[in-house]
């Protein structure tokens with residue numbers, strides 16, 4: 001029997017593309033959105049309401065999910081958003097909200113579904129982290145921190161779940177064309193004039209990443225492969241240059257840091 005797969009954040013970007021692809025290939029797909037009523041007519045798969053930030057929403061979602069299906073094989077933690085901006089200018093509350101969704105929200109959903117996976121002594125949890133869960137570019141400090149937190153959490157959790165035959169895998173994309181840039185939050189915190197010149201250059205670098213992003217196909221096919229592989233790797237960076245970026249960070253850290261500093265220094 002084909003697997004039943006739950007994808008959080010299936011109204012847009014990676015989640016939507018992946019849900020459509022899995023549905024076409026005969027998997028049973030359940031997606032989530034904070035506003036499913038906006039998308040119900042447009043998608044061919046089941047879409048349930050879920051707000052990662054809200055404990056009550058996670059509880060009612062879990063009830064609705066298991067009323068709809070008794071079978072669940074794979075959880076794909078995909079929902080999330082990005083806070084951009086100079087760290088010192090960003091109010092801590094904005095950073096806290098970033099963690100509420102990207103880290104705590106992901107933990108909430110995982111915890112809600114773990115009893116099911118433990119009972120059936122089988123399952124898979126795939127989490128869409130980011131290359132910034134492995135490296136730290138400027139202008140993205142809270143987003144980077146939230147993705148490092150997610151990486152650390154699952155790095156540890158996977159050992160606890162091994163005994164229940166529950167696989168844990170991470171996907172770490174670079175820049176891909178989705179609505180992430182459009183939905184990004186860049187707060188007008190307290191403006192510090194010392195950063196004026198730097199701010200505009202570093203924004204240009206972030207914008208260049210968004211503008212030159214790749215099509216999301218590679219992320220979709222990486223996740224498809226993880227679902228269909230017997231013993232998939234824990235960490236799965238995706239996108240042009242990921243191998244080079246991670247190699248330089250580990251083996252030529254000075255060159256790695258120098259190239260980031262230079263890219264901002266020379267940005268227009």
Ligand SMILES: NC(=O)c1ccc[n+]([C@@H]2O[C@H](COP(=O)([O-])OP(=O)(O)OC[C@H]3O[C@@H](n4cnc5c(N)ncnc54)[C@H](OP(=O)(O)O)[C@@H]3O)[C@@H](O)[C@H]2O)c1
Nearest residue numbers: 009011012013014033034052079080130175176178179180
């Ligand atoms: N695009 C990239 O270049 C890139 C690179 C690395 C990692 N990522 C990661 O990939 C994942 C998917 O992002 P995307 O690029 O596909 O962006 P996207 O097009 O903006 O999609 C984000 C999805 O997350 C959902 N979402 C956002 N906040 C939520 C919340 N509080 N509760 C529940 N759902 C929420 C949205 O659903 P509703 O608005 O309908 O609720 C939407 O379906 C994110 O975790 C992102 O950090 C993206």
